[in-house]
Amino acid sequence: MQNAIPRYKEVQNIxxxxxxxxxxxxxxxxxxxxDLSHTYSITRTTVRxxxxxxxxxxxxxxxxxxxxxxxxxxxxxALLHIKPxxxxxxxxxxxxxxxxxxxxxxxxxxxxxxxxxxxxxxxxGCLHFExxxxxxxxxxxxxxxxxxxxxxxxxxxxxxxxxxxxxxxQTAYGIHIVNVVxxxxxxxxxxxxxxxxxxxxxxxxxxxxxxxxxxxKNFEFYSSLYCSTQKYxxxxxxxx
Amino acid sequence: MQNAIPRYKEVQNIxxxxxxxxxxxxxxxxxxxxDLSHTYSITRTTVRxxxxxxxxxxxxxxxxxxxxxxxxxxxxxALLHIKPxxxxxxxxxxxxxxxxxxxxxxxxxxxxxxxxxxxxxxxxGCLHFExxxxxxxxxxxxxxxxxxxxxxxxxxxxxxxxxxxxxxxQTAYGIHIVNVVxxxxxxxxxxxxxxxxxxxxxxxxxxxxxxxxxxxKNFEFYSSLYCSTQKYxxxxxxxx
DNA sequence: GAGTGGTCTAGACCACCTG
DNA sequence: AGGTGGTCTAGACCACTCG
Numbered sequence: 001m002q003n004a005i006p007r008y009k010e011v012q013n014i015x016x017x018x019x020x021x022x023x024x025x026x027x028x029x030x031x032x033x034x035d036l037s038h039t040y041s042i043t044r045t046t047v048r049x050x051x052x053x054x055x056x057x058x059x060x061x062x063x064x065x066x067x068x069x070x071x072x073x074x075x076x077x078a079l080l081h082i083k084p085x086x087x088x089x090x091x092x093x094x095x096x097x098x099x100x101x102x103x104x105x106x107x108x109x110x111x112x113x114x115x116x117x118x119x120x121x122x123x124x125g126c127l128h129f130e131x132x133x134x135x136x137x138x139x140x141x142x143x144x145x146x147x148x149x150x151x152x153x154x155x156x157x158x159x160x161x162x163x164x165x166x167x168x169x170q171t172a173y174g175i176h177i178v179n180v181v182x183x184x185x186x187x188x189x190x191x192x193x194x195x196x197x198x199x200x201x202x203x204x205x206x207x208x209x210x211x212x213x214x215x216x217k218n219f220e221f222y223s224s225l226y227c228s229t230q231k232y233x234x235x236x237x238x239x240x
Numbered sequence: 241m242q243n244a245i246p247r248y249k250e251v252q253n254i255x256x257x258x259x260x261x262x263x264x265x266x267x268x269x270x271x272x273x274x275d276l277s278h279t280y281s282i283t284r285t286t287v288r289x290x291x292x293x294x295x296x297x298x299x300x301x302x303x304x305x306x307x308x309x310x311x312x313x314x315x316x317x318a319l320l321h322i323k324p325x326x327x328x329x330x331x332x333x334x335x336x337x338x339x340x341x342x343x344x345x346x347x348x349x350x351x352x353x354x355x356x357x358x359x360x361x362x363x364x365g366c367l368h369f370e371x372x373x374x375x376x377x378x379x380x381x382x383x384x385x386x387x388x389x390x391x392x393x394x395x396x397x398x399x400x401x402x403x404x405x406x407x408x409x410q411t412a413y414g415i416h417i418v419n420v421v422x423x424x425x426x427x428x429x430x431x432x433x434x435x436x437x438x439x440x441x442x443x444x445x446x447x448x449x450x451x452x453x454x455x456x457k458n459f460e461f462y463s464s465l466y467c468s469t470q471k472y473x474x475x476x477x478x479x480x
Numbered sequence: 481g482a483g484t485g486g487t488c489t490a491g492a493c494c495a496c497c498t499g
Numbered sequence: 500a501g502g503t504g505g506t507c508t509a510g511a512c513c514a515c516t517c518g
Binding site for chain 1: 505506507508509510514515516517
């Protein structure tokens, strides 16, 4: 019943590890698509699918006629594409950690909500938690997440795998994210936000609203992320 | 010498027009990939490439087993993927306009620059302009753009096609963007920024740094965008 | 000229959704 | 059961970069 991991994702994972391990050094070229297709016994189409993922992750860039180069300067947190926050520590030398301000508990869906919540979801209540994410011991993100209270047995008492909601949903419930819609604003820190992120009140924060769609029918969830961008910027990269 | 437009982009352009015209209404389904491949006499691979572009533009979302649905609620400015600012007015009911605060002129590359500038570029100087972008007559974006002063004959005296740098580069010089790296911060408006965007001083602004890579060798350029997000948010959407 | 990534064809099998 | 998108194969030709 478990979905098999697609071949292109396997190769993407292998290449990511090799890049981060330094097998392919910053500023140097990856093997050509032709070579990779040979190495992993897959077609170039599948290789390109894997490389597209690495581009979105900000790890490589392509140049026609030359090759795929490993990105070197990665000072910013590549958070505009979706992956476990904790994977930042694997991709950079940054160390991440998390502290819960509010453990998961069942509430009614807050109104007005920043996205329109599906009516089917609203009847069963809402699982909510709040936490602060740290990079190198400094608070960077204030995360409020709201999930539908359906089909998640023992969720309120479960400890997250590797501090990661995404990994927990995937591993314990077979749920993974297939689509994301996000809106960004710049806002002034309220007193509570300022305390949580250890910044002055009225410091500008980057506010990211997110709606996650998953492979499970009628299971979509929401996050509100306040990001302190004084020390770390939020970045991404993509090809057209 | 002009590059032919790839088939998938042609189809992407056709479908975009049809979506915006209402041929495919919001919340309804596009024809299936199989149907589209038949309609335009292309393979499903090419259809999917076109649809991938529309997903990045925030115009459609895919659902396995169902189809590709036309996105309905688009209150935010889909600016985190790259396209002419002016296309916002085509995709929504918003009206856009631009006012130059500083017409294009040749300067030396500013240092320190927010991205590391290629040394080859720095010797020939820098074309710079500053403008404010309006949505529905309200100032929303303060744009400072820096281009290398090479291979752009008459650029300083040329009027932009449709107020669009991207269209001008493409049409007049055959240059198009292939890759973008961007960093985001939340910052307090300085007096100059506040005046330009008609907000109070110290209002939080979303600051987007961008580096654009193009199809022309050694031609990359840079923008700094300050966005007022009180009225319009900045958004995007993507599939994983 | 040799190698690279960009585009494209013509198929195939699968998991998922709906009637 | 039939249609949808997700994945994948095995090729092909092209434009671009570099020596």
